[in-house]
Amino acid sequence: MKAQLYSDLLRQAQAITEGESNLIANLSNISALLYDAIDDINWLGFYLADSNEELVLGPFQGKVACVRIPFGKGVCGVGAKTQQTQCVKNVHEFEGHIACDSASNSEIVAPIVVNGKTVxxxxxxxxxxxxxxHExxxxxxxxxxxxxxxxWQK
Known part of the structure; x- marks a missing residue:
């Protein structure tokens, strides 16, 4: 059932971005699409890599968030640095967790990699x-x- 949901969301993401070249517009619509479709979440969005190996807040849905996260710090930074999906059942048990919202208790971070570099x-x-x-x-x-x-051209 979850696999079908994510498959449907992927198709919808493809459809809403088709023909649009503006990265921020596309990430904004994808974050809105996902936030609206996934239950029991309180924040969903993108952090964009800058030239200093730091993540900077990008398009998102939810409460005010941390603006900058260094690579290797917190769940987002570890995902960016290792280029591996992070699935954390209890963020309070994650060493170095950065608490942007005290209401958050579990988290997934999926890296976006272009030409071997986390973007x-x-x-x-x-x-x-x-x-x-895992699903x-x-x-x-x-x-x-x-x-x-x-x-991802700048």
Whole structure:
């Protein structure tokens, strides 16, 4: 059932970005699409890599968020640095967790990699401990992989 949801969301993401070259517009619509379709989440968005190996807040849905996160710090920074999906059942047990919203208890970070370089991460938070599993991680990573095909030219 989850696999079908993520497959449907991937197709919708492809449809809403088709023919549009503006990266911010596309990431904005993708974050709105996902936030609206996924239950039991309280934040979903993108952090974009800058030239200093730091993530900077990008398009998102949810409460005010941390603006900058260094590579290797917190769940987002670890995902960016390792280029591996992070699926954290309880963020309070994650060493170095950065608490942007105290209501968040579990998190997935899916890296977006272009030509071997992390250009962004897709970050999803939930107020529920254990909200995400391997199916969620795989589904979000497929969407992140699709995002790597968007226009990342600056």
């Amino acid at each position: 962004a991460v897709l970050d999803i938070d939930s107020p529920s401990i254990g909200r995400f599993d 969620d991680a795989a589904g979000f990573q497929k969407i992140a992989d699709f995002c790597s095909n968007l226009n």
